[in-house]
Structure formats: structure tokens, C-alpha cells
Amino acid sequence: MRLRCFEKFEIEDCALPRDLTGDNFKTLGHERSGTSPLVPSDAQRKTIYALSTPPGKAGVAVIRISGPDVLDVWNRMVKVTHAKQSRNFNPNPWRMYRCNVLHPDNKQVLDDGLAVYFKAPRSFTSEDVMELHIHSGQAVIAAVLNALSLLSQCRLAEPGEFTRRAFAAGSLDLTQVEGLKDLINSETESQRVVALSAMSGNLRNWLEQLRKDIISCLSLVEALIDFSEEDVEEGVHDEARTRARRIVASIETQLSNFHRGEILRSGVKLAIFGPPNAGKSSLFNVLAQREAAIVTSIPGTTRDVLELSLDIGGLPVIVADTAGLRHTEDVVEKIGIERATEKITNADVALCILPIPDVYDGRDISMPPELSSMISRNDTYFLFNKSDLLQSSSIENLEISVPSLNASGVWIVSLTTGAGISKFLKEFGHALQQRYGLLKEQQGGSEPLITHARHRVHLENARRFLEAFIDEDDVVLAAEELRYAAQDIGKITGRIDVEDVLDVIFRDFCIGK
Numbered sequence: 001m002r003l004r005c006f007e008k009f010e011i012e013d014c015a016l017p018r019d020l021t022g023d024n025f026k027t028l029g030h031e032r033s034g035t036s037p038l039v040p041s042d043a044q045r046k047t048i049y050a051l052s053t054p055p056g057k058a059g060v061a062v063i064r065i066s067g068p069d070v071l072d073v074w075n076r077m078v079k080v081t082h083a084k085q086s087r088n089f090n091p092n093p094w095r096m097y098r099c100n101v102l103h104p105d106n107k108q109v110l111d112d113g114l115a116v117y118f119k120a121p122r123s124f125t126s127e128d129v130m131e132l133h134i135h136s137g138q139a140v141i142a143a144v145l146n147a148l149s150l151l152s153q154c155r156l157a158e159p160g161e162f163t164r165r166a167f168a169a170g171s172l173d174l175t176q177v178e179g180l181k182d183l184i185n186s187e188t189e190s191q192r193v194v195a196l197s198a199m200s201g202n203l204r205n206w207l208e209q210l211r212k213d214i215i216s217c218l219s220l221v222e223a224l225i226d227f228s229e230e231d232v233e234e235g236v237h238d239e240a241r242t243r244a245r246r247i248v249a250s251i252e253t254q255l256s257n258f259h260r261g262e263i264l265r266s267g268v269k270l271a272i273f274g275p276p277n278a279g280k281s282s283l284f285n286v287l288a289q290r291e292a293a294i295v296t297s298i299p300g301t302t303r304d305v306l307e308l309s310l311d312i313g314g315l316p317v318i319v320a321d322t323a324g325l326r327h328t329e330d331v332v333e334k335i336g337i338e339r340a341t342e343k344i345t346n347a348d349v350a351l352c353i354l355p356i357p358d359v360y361d362g363r364d365i366s367m368p369p370e371l372s373s374m375i376s377r378n379d380t381y382f383l384f385n386k387s388d389l390l391q392s393s394s395i396e397n398l399e400i401s402v403p404s405l406n407a408s409g410v411w412i413v414s415l416t417t418g419a420g421i422s423k424f425l426k427e428f429g430h431a432l433q434q435r436y437g438l439l440k441e442q443q444g445g446s447e448p449l450i451t452h453a454r455h456r457v458h459l460e461n462a463r464r465f466l467e468a469f470i471d472e473d474d475v476v477l478a479a480e481e482l483r484y485a486a487q488d489i490g491k492i493t494g495r496i497d498v499e500d501v502l503d504v505i506f507r508d509f510c511i512g513k
């Protein structure tokens with residue numbers, strides 16, 4: 001009961017309650033060294049600390065400390081080498097100091113390292129921040145973290161709390177927070193490039209402009225509401241509608257770019273398909289660089305869909321191996337083919353593997369009928385396999401016939417001998433890079449990219465409200481639609497009403513970020 005009461009109590013604002021002073025508090029068993037016998041609650045300890053690098057043996061570990069008591073922490077734990085230790089050393093901000101890191105109470109040297117002070121608001125969190133660069137060894141890290149825990153004004157940071165403070169201070173918006181999280185989690189070149197673009201504020205700037213444009217439309221309509229029609233210039237409502245149409249067009253361009261940002265971030269879904277025995281699983285294994293799928297000479301070997309994530313040309317690609325498509329009465333194979341069909345239909349890109357001896361008679365290519373409905377001109381690439389079973393003169397003829405397929409890309413390979421594989425991998429990677437504009441992004445493309453489903457949902461809502469505004473003749477109702485549209489844009493950046501999504505976004509951060 002006492003403890004609960006204490007948690008609510010703010011040291012700065014109130015006088016001490018009598019029963020919480022000195023000895024009384026010790027009876028609660030929360031003894032702690034430091035200047036005060038009181039143990040502040042977590043809410044009172046505004047200065048947070050955490051290890052910001054992965055724990056383990058390495059050259060350097062960085063411990064980050066942020067909050068109003070950073071200079072206090074500095075003076076109790078940092079002894080700058082070659083500087084006269086005065087009681088209050090004032091570090092120059094943004095400058096690295098060689099130092100001894102000390103135990104705050106007994107002044108024992110815990111490590112020899114570096115310290116830097118970032119003065120508010122020019123720091124990651126916009127608060128005073130300091131970093132201790134110490135040796136990354138388990139005992140060193142433990143000693144310094146333990147020392148920090150003894151300081152009554154400090155507490156261990158929650159996961160993502162440094163970033164959350166940066167967001168609360170307004171130095172990052174939600175799209176930048178998501179970009180930062182994606183950057184830390186990025187595994188491929190495309191993920192890095194897209195995350196960096198979001199983090200640098202490309203999407204935020206575009207959304208802010210969109211919101212300003214909606215508000216300027218709203219101000220026109222408000223003028224119509226506030227003043228009578230006669231006092232406002234003619235055609236104001238039409239002007240607002242014209243501007244709203246321009247905003248809708250801009251949102252539509254962004255929404256219709258084949259989910260480019262989302263795909264660059266989360267992966268291209270690639271389905272390998274074709275008739276049985278074409279070499280689909282053999283290709284899957286080549287891509288996986290291991291025996292991930294069973295390969296036999298029996299047609300219909302693969303039944304279920306197999307998937308793996310790969311880096312192809314810097315893009316994250318989720319590759320699916322599927323059952324061969326053919327007419328069958330076998331119940332199990334039929335289910336496999338249904339699953340394959342679903343996978344191919346939902347894929348971003350499909351790679352059709354054709355066994356040359358079965359589909360090419362030396363003059364014409366004949367496509368198995370089961371495949372025709374799965375082939376789309378834009379999304380399908382072709383791989384003719386088993387070139388080793390063909391005379392070289394026939395291969396040349398096949399190369400001549402290939403353009404008749406009118407496909408996005410066609411290659412001739414032998415998965416058994418390896419002929420043509422490296423050319424295929426290089427060119428296919430390049431084709432995907434071009435398709436999803438990775439090359440443009442790498443060259444510093446500043447086009448905003450929506451990278452999360454959350455962005456798409458709010459943009460679609462905003463578009464709907466704007467369209468409703470355009471169709472609405474009653475100015476009071478029309479203004480309301482514009483307000484909703486602006487609100488949805490604000491929800492993407494976190495300007496308004498997003499408490500419910502904050503926890504979801506910050507939850508996946510590690511401690512120390």
C-alpha cells in the first residue's frame with residue numbers, strides 16, 4: 001500500500017510524505033546507495049541507460065544514457081584522462097574524450113574508454129545524451145551497467161525507449177521511426193536503401209505536403225461556411241474541388257506503383273512453376289545452394305509448396321517451388337496442383353520452367369495447355385531447361401524462336417551441367433532490380449515510397465474522403481470529409497491519435513535503440 005502511494009509521488013512537485021523518509025523507507029527493503037536514502041520510482045527516474053551494441057566479445061561496446069541527469073552521471077562516472085578533475089567538469093558537447101570509467105561511489109576504475117556528450121536538443125533523443133565507449137567484454141559491460149543502476153536518477157531503458165523519446169520530441173515522425181527499425185533489420189541492399197529513404201524523411205515530407213494541401217482546400221471551404229456566398233469570390237468551391245482532384249491523383253500514383261515500397265522492404269514473391277519433371281526443384285536447390293527439395297526422375301515428385309527467402313540481386317525474394325501442373329486423377333497430386341495454382345496467382349513474379357525436349361521439336365515451341373492460363377505477359381519469365389539434351393545447332397534455333405514468346409525475360413540453361421546458369425542468375429537479378437526500381441533508388445531516388453500496409457490503408461481512406469468531398473455539394477458536410485482526409489494522413493506520420501499503433505511500432509525495437 002505504501003509502495004503504491006510512493007510510486008505516484010513526484011519528488012520535484014511535492015513535499016516529502018512523512019512516512020517515506022529515511023528509515024521508514026528502508027523497512028521496505030529497497031536500499032540503494034547514492035545521495036538520497038529514497039528510491040525514486042521508475043516514473044521519477046527520467047534518465048535512462050542501456051547497452052546499444054550487441055552483447056558479446058568485441059572491440060567496443062557503446063552504452064547510451066539519455067535524460068536530464070546526464071551531466072551528473074558524467075561527473076560521477078567519467079574521469080577525463082589528462083584533465084584536472086574538478087568537481088564539475090563541463091565536457092564540450094559532441095567531442096570525444098579519452099577517459100576512465102569509474103564506479104560512482106568508490107571511484108574504482110571500471111574501464112579505460114571514451115566518452116562523448118550530446119547537448120540537448122542536438123542529440124538522437126533531443127535530450128542530453130552521453131555515450132560511453134568501453135571494451136566489449138561481458139564483465140566490463142556488467143560492471144558499468146551495474147554502476148549506472150546504483151545512480152538513483154537512472155534506470156534501464158525499455159525496448160525502443162530512446163527512439164520513442166525522439167518521436168515524442170518531434171525529431172522523428174512515425175515513418176522515420178519505421179524506417180529506422182527497418183534499417184536495423186535490413187538484410188538485403190534493397191531493404192537498406194528503402195529504409196534509409198524512409199528514415200531520411202522522404203515519405204514524411206511528401207505526406208506533410210499532402211496534408212498542407214488538404215488543409216489549404218479546407219481553408220477555402222471554411223471561408224464559404226464562415227462568410228455568406230455573396231462575400232466570397234465566385235468559384236471558390238470549384239477551386240477547392242480542383243485542388244482535391246490533384247491531391248487524389250498524387251495519392252493514386254503512389255498507390256498504383258505495384259506495391260513497390262512494400263515489396264522492396266518485405267520481399268518479392270516468386271513462384272517457380274511448370275510441367276512435372278521440368279527441373280523446378282533442381283532450380284530451387286541451385287538457388288538455395290543446398291538440397292532443399294527432393295529431386296527425382298519421377299514426374300509429380302513435388303506435392304506441397306516449398307518456400308525459402310533469398311537475396312537475388314540485392315532484393316529479398318521469397319521463392320516457392322510448386323507441384324508440376326498437369327491433368328491428374330491422383331487425389332494428393334490434385335491438392336498439390338491446387339496449392340501451386342494459388343501460389344502462382346498470388347505471386348509478384350513467376351518463373352516458368354520448361355523442359356526443352358518436351359516443348360521444343362527443333363522448330364516450334366509448344367506450351368503445355370495446363371500452363372497457358374498461368375502465364376501473364378508482364379509477370380512471367382521463362383527458363384528453358386535441359387539444354388544438355390539438345391544439339392548445339394538446335395539450341396541456336398531455339399534462341400531464334402524465343403522472342404516469339406514475347407516474355408519479360410527468357411533464358412536457356414542446363415541445371416545438370418550448369419550451362420547458362422550464371423548468366424541467368426545475373427540477368428534475372430538485374431531484371432528484378434529494374435522492375436522494382438532498385439537501381440533508381442540506389443542512385444539516390446528521392447521519390448517517397450510507402451513501405452508498410454498501414455500507410456496504404458490510411459492513404460486509401462484519405463482518397464475516399466477526398467472523393468466524397470468532391471461529390472458533396474453541402475459545404476458543411478464537404479468540409480468534414482476534408483478534415484477526415486487530413487486526419488488519416490496525420491495518422492501515418494503520427495501527428496494525431498495513434499496511441500494504439502505506437503506500442504506495436506516500438507515493441508519490436510531492441511533495448512538500447
Ligand SMILES: Nc1nc2c(ncn2[C@@H]2O[C@H](COP(=O)(O)OP(=O)(O)OP(=O)(O)O)[C@@H](O)[C@H]2O)c(=O)[nH]1
Nearest residue numbers: 276277278279280281282297300301302324415416
Ligand atoms: N538432363 C537433364 N536432366 C535434368 C536437368 N535438370 C533436372 N534434370 C532432371 O530432371 C528430373 C526432374 O527434376 P526435378 O527438379 O525434380 O523436376 P521438377 O520440375 O521439380 O519435377 P516435379 O517435382 O515432378 O514437378 C530429375 O531427374 C533431374 O535430375 C537438366 O538440365 N538436364
Ligand SMILES: [Mg+2]
Nearest residue numbers: 280281301302
Ligand atoms: Mg519438384
